[in-house]
Amino acid sequence: MNRITGIAILSVLIFSSALAQNSGQISGSLESNTHYYLRDDLLLITKPENPVASNNYLLLQYNNGPFSGALQYEAYMPPLSGYPYQLEGNRLTYLNFRYTKEVIDVTAGSFYEQFGNGLILRAYESRELGINNAVNGVRVIIKPVKFLRITGILGRTRSYLDISSSYLRGFNTELDIGEVMKTKLGLKLGGGFINRYQEYTGPVFNFPASVNAYSLRLSANYSNLNIETEYANKGIDPSIANLNSMANGGAFLVNGNYTAAGFGIYASARFLKSMDFRSERESYGNYMMINYLPANTWQHTTLLGGIYPYSTQARGEASIQTDINYSLQKGTFPGGSYGTKLRFGFSHVRNLKDTNSPILISFGNQVYYQDLTFEITRKWSPSVKTITALTALKYDKAVIEYPGADFVKAIILNAESQIRISTTFSLRTELQHLWTKQDDGNWLAGLAEVGLAPHLSFFVSDMWNYQNQGAEPHYYNSGISFSTDYMRISTGYGRQREGLICAGGVCQRVPAYRGFNLKLTVNF
Amino acid sequence: MKKLSTLIVLLSFTTTGFSQTRLPSVVLKSTDGDEVRLSDYAALKKPLIISFWATYCGPCLEEFEAVTDLYDEWKKEVDFEFIAVSIDDSRSAARVKSMASGKNWPFIVLIDENQDVKRAMNVIDIPFCFIFDKNGKYVYKHSGYLPGDEFVMLKELKKITDE
Numbered sequence: 114m115n116r117i118t119g120i121a122i123l124s125v126l127i128f129s130s131a132l133a134q135n136s137g138q139i140s141g142s143l144e145s146n147t148h149y150y151l152r153d154d155l156l157l158i159t160k161p162e163n164p165v166a167s168n169n170y171l172l173l174q175y176n177n178g179p180f181s182g183a184l185q186y187e188a189y190m191p192p193l194s195g196y197p198y199q200l201e202g203n204r205l206t207y208l209n210f211r212y213t214k215e216v217i218d219v220t221a222g223s224f225y226e227q228f229g230n231g232l233i234l235r236a237y238e239s240r241e242l243g244i245n246n247a248v249n250g251v252r253v254i255i256k257p258v259k260f261l262r263i264t265g266i267l268g269r270t271r272s273y274l275d276i277s278s279s280y281l282r283g284f285n286t287e288l289d290i291g292e293v294m295k296t297k298l299g300l301k302l303g304g305g306f307i308n309r310y311q312e313y314t315g316p317v318f319n320f321p322a323s324v325n326a327y328s329l330r331l332s333a334n335y336s337n338l339n340i341e342t343e344y345a346n347k348g349i350d351p352s353i354a355n356l357n358s359m360a361n362g363g364a365f366l367v368n369g370n371y372t373a374a375g376f377g378i379y380a381s382a383r384f385l386k387s388m389d390f391r392s393e394r395e396s397y398g399n400y401m402m403i404n405y406l407p408a409n410t411w412q413h414t415t416l417l418g419g420i421y422p423y424s425t426q427a428r429g430e431a432s433i434q435t436d437i438n439y440s441l442q443k444g445t446f447p448g449g450s451y452g453t454k455l456r457f458g459f460s461h462v463r464n465l466k467d468t469n470s471p472i473l474i475s476f477g478n479q480v481y482y483q484d485l486t487f488e489i490t491r492k493w494s495p496s497v498k499t500i501t502a503l504t505a506l507k508y509d510k511a512v513i514e515y516p517g518a519d520f521v522k523a524i525i526l527n528a529e530s531q532i533r534i535s536t537t538f539s540l541r542t543e544l545q546h547l548w549t550k551q552d553d554g555n556w557l558a559g560l561a562e563v564g565l566a567p568h569l570s571f572f573v574s575d576m577w578n579y580q581n582q583g584a585e586p587h588y589y590n591s592g593i594s595f596s597t598d599y600m601r602i603s604t605g606y607g608r609q610r611e612g613l614i615c616a617g618g619v620c621q622r623v624p625a626y627r628g629f630n631l632k633l634t635v636n637f
Numbered sequence: 638m639k640k641l642s643t644l645i646v647l648l649s650f651t652t653t654g655f656s657q658t659r660l661p662s663v664v665l666k667s668t669d670g671d672e673v674r675l676s677d678y679a680a681l682k683k684p685l686i687i688s689f690w691a692t693y694c695g696p697c698l699e700e701f702e703a704v705t706d707l708y709d710e711w712k713k714e715v716d717f718e719f720i721a722v723s724i725d726d727s728r729s730a731a732r733v734k735s736m737a738s739g740k741n742w743p744f745i746v747l748i749d750e751n752q753d754v755k756r757a758m759n760v761i762d763i764p765f766c767f768i769f770d771k772n773g774k775y776v777y778k779h780s781g782y783l784p785g786d787e788f789v790m791l792k793e794l795k796k797i798t799d800e
Contacts, residue, residue: 138659142759172759176659213662227751230727237726237751240761262672289671299669334669341670341731368731377735407728412693436732438739452706454740490702498702531699531784539784566785594781601762601780634761636778 137177143635144170144240148193153608153627155584164628166193168200170240172207179214183207183223187274194609195623196243197400199273206274207247218254223247226266228285228305231405232345232364232388233326236270244399246270246392248281260292270392272401277392279311281403291334299334309403311394324350326362326390326404340369345404347387352394355387355428362387363473364406375440382433383409384473386465389427409434410460411484413504415527416558416576417547420612421508423460423482429468431476434460451492458486483507496533502526510552519551539564543574554580570594576610592630604631660685660773661757665722665749668734673747675720675754679773684717684797686790688766689755692729692736697764700782701742707787708743715794719744724755724763766790770797 147167152160169188175181188203189196209222225247228234238245250268257263264285269276285305291298306327313322325348332341347362364385371378390404408423409432437457441448461484464477488502504525510518527545534540540563547556560574576588592605611625662676678685688704690697704719711717721744723733730750737746749755758767761780768777768790777793779786 140759142761144761172756174757174759225751225753225756227727231751235727235751238756299671301670332670339669339734370731370735372735372738375739375741377737377739379732379735381731405727407726409728412729414693414695436735438736440739440741456739492702533784535785536788537785564783564785566783567779567789570781570783596780598778634780636759636761636765636780 137175139173139175141171141173141637143172143633143637144168145631145633146193147631148626148628149630150194150626150628153625155586156608156611156625156627158626163191166191168193168196168240168243169203179212181211181213183209183211185223189274192243194626197273197398199400200243202274204274206245206271216256218256220252223249223271224252224266224268226252226264227405228264228283228307229303229328229330229343229345230366231407232343232366232385233305233307233328233347233390233404234281234283234285235403235405237405242399244402246272246400246402249276250281260289262287270401270403272392272396277401279309279392281307281309281392283307297335299332299339301330301332301334303330303332304328305330307403309390309392311392320351321349324348324390328364337372338370340367342367345388347390350387350390350394352389352391352396354389354391354397358387358428360387360469362390364388365473375442377438379436380434381409382431384431384465384475385425385427386429386468386473387427408462410462410482411436411458411486413484413486415502415525415529415543415545416560416574417525417545417556418504418527420547420556420610421506421510421521421523423462423484423508424513426462426464426481426512429465430462430481431465431474432460432462434458449491449493451494453492454490456486456488456490458484458488460484479509479512480507481509481512498531500527500529500531502529521549521551523547523549523551537566539566553578554582556580568595568597574607599636601634602632604629606630659775660687660769661754663753663757665747665754668737668746668748675722675747676773678718678720679769681718682771684715684771684794685769685773686717686719686766686794687722687758687769688719689722689724689749689758689760689763691723691725691763692732693725694763696782698740699784700764700766700787701740701744703784703787704744704790705740705742707791711791711794715791715798717794717798721746722754723748724752726750726752768793768797 150161150164167190171186174183185207187206189200192200207223209220209224211220225236236246236248248268248270252266254264267282269280283306288302290300308325310323313320328343328345330343343366345364349359351357366383368381388406392401392403406425406427408425410423413419439455441453443452462482464479466475466477484506486504490500492498506523508521510521525547529543532540543560545558556578558576562572564570571593573591579585588608588610590607592603594603606629608627609625660675660679662674664672667673725733730748733748764782766779770776776797
């Protein structure tokens with residue numbers, strides 16, 4: 114699709130909206146993220162020839178009764194450090210027309226879609242990682258009765274700024290048995306199927322050019338308890354990413370929740386093997402995935418909690434986790450006058466006993482990752498709150514990042530305070546320490562943020578790897594942000610650590626840099 | 638780059654003529670897995686605060702804690718509904734229900750697992766909140782959360798109920 118088409122459509126949208134103010138509506142968003150890179154002797158970074166990089170996205174949407182349309186224009190000039198170089202350039206990457214009325218919903222053009230938990234299909238966008246695998250084709254959703262939904266798709270997924278060479282087709286059904294039976298037990302059944310066809314012209318006899326994957330789901334919901342399960346299977350799919358494995362893929366997932374007033378427990382287990390499913394068998398890394406296999410672990414967002422994030426091992430792993438939230442009663446001794454909240458999380462990932470065995474549910478003897486976190490949030494007065502968290506981690510860096518790396522055992526302590534000085538003026542601080550005898554040794558980190566609601570905030574932070582055998586680097590950052598009702602602008606200066614950056618369940622290795630950043634987002 | 642800057646300038650002039658003025662009818666899920674649409678809530682004929690969040694978003698949890706503390710007080714002053722739309726994907730969507738209950742949140746919590754509603758409402762970063770009046774018409778939006786923003790929400794709510 115060329116830019117002229119995009120501009121023509123854009124003009125039509127604007128003019129039609131102008132002509133029919135009452136019937137049509139245009140909305141959209143704009144995001145612009147620009148970095149300016151500097152030379153850094155400590156990080157051994159030389160200043161690039163063109164030190165400016167910029168990722169930009171413009172989304173326009175048009176709605177008029179049952180009709181809607183959307184387009185997205187993206188420009189990477191060039192892509193920011195850490196993003197794939199294949200994104201360089203600019204293009205109209207997303208364009209669709211949709212008709213939704215009563216039982217039918219038809220989309221022609223680009224669309225995002227997810228079947229169940231995404232074990233066989235998730236077409237989505239993650240700008241943080243430069244991932245966008247929207248399907249370009251046709252999608253039809255039919256809901257003939259309240260308890261049944263059928264989705265059919267046909268198309269090709271996006272690959273960087275282009276379209277991949279394979280074809281996807283599939284369907285998904287959701288059946289609400291609880292609605293049919295009119296019972297209190299909410300029971301839902303689901304099933305999905307995906308076929309990917311990519312032409313094969315190589316010499317291997319009987320090579321599977323066409324790969325099928327299916328999944329079956331069941332969820333039950335009764336009073337305070339709910340459980341959902343999904344089983345997925347994928348056919349033989351030799352690719353670069355799985356080292357031309359001729360194994361069938363499988364996944365089994367079970368999630369459960371039990372809730373009571375002020376209490377909630379979540380537990381999950383997932384087993385998977387050979388589930389890496391891509392739109393092109395030659396691709397590698399996080400790009401051009403068809404399915405979604407997020408890490409089944411707690412997502413840490415503190416400065417030091419982000420140093421050792423787990424990343425799913427699609428060739429085979431077994432994981433369990435739990436997350437418990439509990440609010441202590443206000444006015445009691447442990448709860449205090451203003452309330453205390455507790456959170457406990459545990460996750461554990463290891464290999465499967467035998468990835469060649471047809472038995473999927475098994476635990477091997479190699480630990481990939483383990484995380485035990487206990488967090489207390491206490492409000493001491495209407496204006497003072499603290500969050501204290503202790504995390505014990507095990508992280509097999511050799512499996513998760515690169516061969517030969519350490520098996521890291523670490524303890525992280527985080528002490529956070531939030532102080533409201535007035536109804537608009539606030540101060541937030543974080544102080545953290547990470548202890549480890551492996552990898553780069555201990556870290557110390559701190560952050561201070563001043564908020565002037567509702568428009569302005571400033572922050573400074575530093576992460577100091579003071580036991581690093583090399584340079585004991587400081588990773589400092591500072592920034593200011595300003596927001597109005599429809600716009601937010603932020604700018605900063607700092608030094609970024611090399612490592613895994615994670616968004617949602619996907620992690621990506623990014624290089625270190627030092628420089629300035631500027632981000633603008635507009636919602637209109 | 639030049640084309641893009643021109644576009645940005647043009648847009649900043651035209652944004653007043655645009656906006657997400659209605660609640661989208663895109664499907665999302667309740668914490669029990671039932672299909673719902675934000676447009677369904679227009680039938681309540683009440684002002685609505687719609688706040689996008691995720692289980693891993695610190696400022697979002699801070700905002701909800703502030704709203705939880707003030708919720709009963711606000712309800713006495715204004716008859717409104719607060720809807721927290723989680724954009725957690727399948728990594729963490731299943732834990733939304735236990736978190737909402739464990740933190741004693743008194744408001745409605747919905748799950749937008751593949752971020753269809755987030756996209757329909759042109760949200761880029763979270764937290765992000767919208768206020769709609771009782772006729773389902775957009776009146777206010779705000780990106781980010783800073784302590785004290787909740788008082789701006791209340792002011793906006795009162796403004797539309799006084800009208």
